[in-house]
Amino acid sequence: MVFGTGGWRAIIGEGFSLANVRRLTQALANAIIRRGDEDCGALIGYDRRFLSDRAAEACAEVFAGNNIPVSFLPEPTPTPLVTFATAKQQAAYGLVFTASHNPPEYNGLKVFAKSGALLLAQETDDIESEANHLGAEDVVRIDLDVGLRSEIVARPTFANDYLDMVESKVDMAAIRAAGLATVIDPMFGVGKATLEVLLTEARCRVLTIHGRHDPLFGGRSPAPDLGALDSLRAAVRDGGFDVGMATDGDADRIAIIDERGEYVDINDLLLLLYFHLRQTRGMRGGVVRNLSTTQMLDRLAAHFGELCVETPVGFKHIVAGMQEHDALLGGESSGGLTIRGHILGKDGILGAALVVEMLAHSGKTVSALLDQVHNITGRLYIVEESIPATPQMRVIIPQRLRDGVTAQIGTHTVESVSNLDGTKVRLGQDHSVLIRFSGTEPVLRIQAEASSREECHELIGHIKAIAGIATA
Incomplete structure (x- = not known):
């Protein structure tokens, strides 16, 4: 299980499974218990994807098994509503099972802090590491029906x-x-x-x-x-x-x-x-x-x-x-x-x-x-290409860009190079070219912004040549 910029996403039946949902929920429950935040409870929502409702049920069973109260939303719910409800209820964590805009074969999970903001990288890294070291025998859970009867699981609505x-x-x-x-x-x-x-x-x-x-x-x-x-x-x-x-x-x-x-x-x-x-x-x-x-x-x-x-x-x-x-x-x-x-x-x-x-x-x-x-x-245009990415590309391409980006890209003078997230080369007149690996999909994104689409395509061609990426 790996968290990206928008939470955890994986292909259903491969990375995304109920077993992994339970392990990840147990790691979240452990974090709540370590903080002494059990009384704040957890809030769970889900979207319309295949297995989202079942995953939400499995998640609720694990939180309940760890004696953490659960607010389990009763119907498929927009993610912003979950964000709102998490902050309103000051839940220890708000969770929504969704893969957002990914293809139908994906599902995933977004996790929010009490404020309603997505968790920062250090916390997701810690949860990811713990979840990946847990086995099925480490997961504590009770049946959802038992949780509902005992009222440790409630089904509130926040829509209005x-x-x-x-x-x-x-x-x-x-x-x-x-x-x-x-x-x-x-x-x-x-x-x-x-x-x-x-x-x-x-x-x-x-x-x-x-x-x-x-x-x-x-x-x-x-x-x-x-x-x-x-x-x-x-x-x-x-x-x-x-x-x-x-x-x-x-x-x-x-x-x-x-x-x-x-x-x-x-x-x-x-x-x-x-x-x-x-x-x-x-x-x-x-x-x-x-x-x-x-x-x-x-x-x-x-x-x-x-x-x-x-x-x-x-x-x-x-x-x-x-x-x-x-x-x-x-x-x-x-x-x-x-x-x-x-x-x-x-x-x-x-x-x-x-x-x-x-x-x-x-x-x-x-x-x-x-x-x-x-x-x-005025007008600026953006053109983007997405290329399937391999693990090797994540090592080789940044090295080539560090060595290959000099004072000029084509006829454009390089004003600055940022490595804030990927490599962004800033040129004159607010023109730029960006090359970065997606945090949600296994793709490399190349994007140029310029005064015309033709200039964008030209910049993309230049940066692909520097990175050693073949042009179709």
Whole structure:
């Protein structure tokens, strides 16, 4: 069992098994007992993936067997709701069984601290090490029915409290007055019910697609990327809707489609929301982004006289940066975001609420708002390639980059090289090229940002040559 940037993820039937779930839960229970935190209990949620409900039951049985009270949520639940409930209840740990946007053959686990933030690397390293040294004979558990009868396992719901909290962050009266027409695509995941209630209470007209339970997610990864949202684009365009919104499998990420049926790059979505919060709502504060997210956010923050902070990939680093700098918005190019005063984790449901508030307050279309923001920031484009990675590549490629990156990449002058997370080469005019290994999948990601897509492809070609990666 290995924790990455977004928790533990593995292929079902290989790394992800009920036996491993029990061992990992026992390690978490041991940590709670060592801290004397038993009375705080554990909170458990799960998504719609295959085996998620069974894994959550197995987890509850182990905590109960260790005499640790369990709040076991009664239905498939968005990850942001688990984050919220963990902090509200001050549980020793909050857990949600999900593999987020990974392909259907994966499952996994995210673990949250009392604050609702993801555990930091040192704690996950310790738990991972202990779990991997435990055997089946070290696991203490009782049957779930026994735990329910003895009331050490309870089945509370936090759905209404969570929705009340999200609604408190936006101007519901303005949204109700706007009469917006929306399409939502939960991608067969857990966002359906929560989004429908939120938008219905906001008096939006709501059409839902891909809302049924399908653990195969329609045969693709439940990631709200351009290639996965053709149906949402068509629904918005053909139905004359104001906006389409998609959440990933566990509803902590969001993507949107504009009124013309065009996909809005998530980097542009972050620009729109920061502009809305800072300009329209008049909220002060900077922005925190990870190093694979657009530097147009730096330009927009500078326009407002605010700070933009860069962090490693992993939303826990964004949260830490927001807390350190009292930032207004934190976001990443994969669709995760949160705002100051909200949960210490990414939230696609909140993202949807902010999008409809933005449209209601401005009275403009998404495309018109984006043109307005680009008039301030100018345009930068990002192109990314993903390459299957081997363990040997993790050793060889960083060595080649250390030796091969000099004063020039092609015609571009190298301004600086960062090894904060992978290797990021910064060039003039906010251009850059980043090469890093994913923390959630066995892939190498190569990303370039430049003033045109052609320049991006050129930069990717240069860095691949330096790294010794063959170009197809």
